[in-house]
Amino acid sequence: xxxxxxxxxxxxxxxxxxxxWRVVERKYSxxxxxxxxxxxxxxxxxxxxxxxxxxxxxMKKRHYIPHSRNKTRVKNNPPKGCIxxxxxxxxxxxxxxxxxxxxxxxxxxxxxxxxxxxxxxxxEEMEQRMARMxxxxxxxxxxxxxxxxxxxxxxxxxxxxxxxxSL
Numbered sequence: 403x404x405x406x407x408x409x410x411x412x413x414x415x416x417x418x419x420x421x422x423w424r425v426v427e428r429k430y431s432x433x434x435x436x437x438x439x440x441x442x443x444x445x446x447x448x449x450x451x452x453x454x455x456x457x458x459x460x461m462k463k464r465h466y467i468p469h470s471r472n473k474t475r476v477k478n479n480p481p482k483g484c485i486x487x488x489x490x491x492x493x494x495x496x497x498x499x500x501x502x503x504x505x506x507x508x509x510x511x512x513x514x515x516x517x518x519x520x521x522x523x524x525x526e527e528m529e530q531r532m533a534r535m536x537x538x539x540x541x542x543x544x545x546x547x548x549x550x551x552x553x554x555x556x557x558x559x560x561x562x563x564x565x566x567x568s569l
Contacts, residue, residue: 404454406461407488409495411451422450458492466496473497 403421408414426432426446433439461484465476473493480489495501 404450405485405488406458407485407491411454414451414454419447419450423447461492462496465493470497 403425404414404418423443423446432442461481465479465481467476473496476496477490477493480486
């Protein structure tokens with residue numbers, strides 16, 4: 403119903419999306435209010451697009467072999483139940499310069515994301531260590547500490563009696 407030959411959901415022909423919507427209408431009750439109907443239809447078709455993209459992504463993860471010399475090998479091993487013509491179109495796209503460049507960009511972003519996760523993990527470890535240290539020293543901090551004015555052994559600070567001069 404939703405062929406993999408289309409490179410993105412926006413390129414999927416409207417008649418195929420309408421076919422998906424008709425299946426939804428047959429299976430579920432949809433509102434008769436035109437505004438609610440249109441909103442539900444748009445929302446539902448977006449939700450249908452997500453598993454379609456996910457399926458293509460899983461196919462690429464399982465079948466794509468980097469480097470253009472592997473293109474024929476990948477083309478000759480389509481997944482079960484896949485229309486061979488659609489598979490050829492999808493594999494051809496995977497090996498275009500744009501798709502390869504896009505994949506490289508995504509891999510760079512993932513490396514950056516992994517670095518950020520590692521830094522966050524280090525920060526969280528440091529935060530936990532500081533919390534443990536604070537727990538260890540907090541009983542000491544809760545003891546009564548003598549104030550300078552009540553303690554005979556400590557000299558009274560002149561800073562405590564400082565009064566700013568008026569201009």
